[in-house]
Amino acid sequence: QQQVKQSPQSLIVQKGGISIINCAYENTAFDYFPWYQQFPGKGPALLIAIRPDVSEKKEGRFTISFNKSAKQFSLHIMDSQPGDSATYFCAAGFMDTGRRALTFGSGTRLQVQP
Amino acid sequence: DAGITQSPRHKVTETGTPVTLRCHQTENHRYMYWYRQDPGHGLRLIHYSYGVKDTDKGEVSDGYSVSRSKTEDFLLTLESATSSQTSVYFCATMAGGDTQYFGPGTRLTVL
Numbered sequence: 001q002q003q004v005k006q007s008p009q010s011l012i013v014q015k016g017g018i019s020i021i022n023c024a025y026e027n028t029a030f031d032y033f034p035w036y037q038q039f040p041g042k043g044p045a046l047l048i049a050i051r052p053d054v055s056e057k058k059e060g061r062f063t064i065s066f067n068k069s070a071k072q073f074s075l076h077i078m079d080s081q082p083g084d085s086a087t088y089f090c091a092a093g094f095m096d097t098g099r100r101a102l103t104f105g106s107g108t109r110l111q112v113q114p
Numbered sequence: 115d116a117g118i119t120q121s122p123r124h125k126v127t128e129t130g131t132p133v134t135l136r137c138h139q140t141e142n143h144r145y146m147y148w149y150r151q152d153p154g155h156g157l158r159l160i161h162y163s164y165g166v167k168d169t170d171k172g173e174v175s176d177g178y179s180v181s182r183s184k185t186e187d188f189l190l191t192l193e194s195a196t197s198s199q200t201s202v203y204f205c206a207t208m209a210g211g212d213t214q215y216f217g218p219g220t221r222l223t224v225l
Contacts, residue, residue, distance in 0.1 A: 006156070032212050043118075043204050043216030044157070089156055095212040099170065100145055102214060104156040 003027055004092050006105025013112050019077040021108045023090035026071065030092040033066065034102070035075045038087045047088070048075070080112045117141045118217035120205050126223045133192040135220050137205030139185075143215075145208040146188040148172075148180060150201040151219070157204065163188055195224045 005024045013019045025033075034049035050057045050064045050073065057064045063076040077084055087109050093102040117140030127133050137146065145164055149157040149172075159172030161180040169180050177199060179191045192199055205217040 009154075034212075036216075041219075043206075043218055045216065046213050049212070093212075099162065100164070100208065100212075101147065101159050101162050101172065102157075103173075104149075104158070106154055106156040 003103045004090060004105045006090050006108060008108060009106070010109045011111070013080045013110065015080065015082060015112055015114050017080050017112075019075075019080045019084070019110055019112070021075045021088055021090070021110070022072065023074065023092075023105050024070075024072045025092045027092070028071065030094065030103075032093045032095040032102075033064070033073050034091050034093075035062075035064065036089045036091065036104075038089065038107075044089060077110075080110075082112045082114050085110055085112050118205060118207055118215060120203075120217040120220045122220060123218065124221045126225065127195055128225050129196055130194050133195050133222065133224075135190045135203055135205075135222070137188045137190070137217060139188075139205075139207045141207065141209065141215075142185055143207035143209045144185075145214075146182065147206040147208075147214065148178075148188065148190045149204045149206065150174065150199075151204060152201050160190065160203075195222075197224050200224045 035047045036044035037047045038044040061078045066073045090105040091102040119138045121136045147162040148160040158174045163169045163182045181189045203220045206214040208214045
């Protein structure tokens with residue numbers, strides 16, 4: 001049972017371009033939607049996160065867009081840089097109640113070409 | 115890295131042998147998690163703990179058990195390892211907020 005579906009599986013973007021990764025979720029009770037970044041040989045690290053009461057959150061070049069009615073959220077990376085090349089995971093979880101655990105998407109491998 | 119260490123970092127074992135992976139944290143975080151990472155599946159939750167001696171199952175708990183006798187240590191045991199348990203295992207912790215911090219991972223190969 002895959003509660004969080006992520007696309008695309010891989011993405012190649014030119015330096016300076018916009019990278020867009022999409023996720024869709026099924027459980028409307030999720031109350032927390034983070035994006036994690038993972039470099040080879042390392043553990044994932046939190047990049048940016050959003051709660052369902054807002055439609056957009058921006059931190060530097062990274063923006064989350066959230067569409068509650070469509071049960072979708074996306075990560076936009078503006079002015080993509082070679083250093084952004086990594087695997088990105090979306091996730092959804094219950095932080096206000098219950099298990100406080102995350103369900104992750106399958107990941108997107110981003111390659112930013114110089 | 116929130117003071118998380120995992121041991122061992124790499125292990126090769128044979129089918130049918132027991133294996134224990136250790137996660138140690140120094141930040142006194144209440145919540146601890148074990149995930150496995152496999153190509154095409156992202157990270158999947160195996161077990162988690164919400165306090166000393168308080169644990170619960172995740173989505174892929176079959177074949178795994180956990181124990182947490184101290185705040186800082188969370189052990190994952192494969193009672194009888196199988197080839198399907200070949201994976202990279204990540205420990206994560208969380209304090210009272212909502213950010214999970216991940217350890218460096220353990221690469222386990224079951225032959």
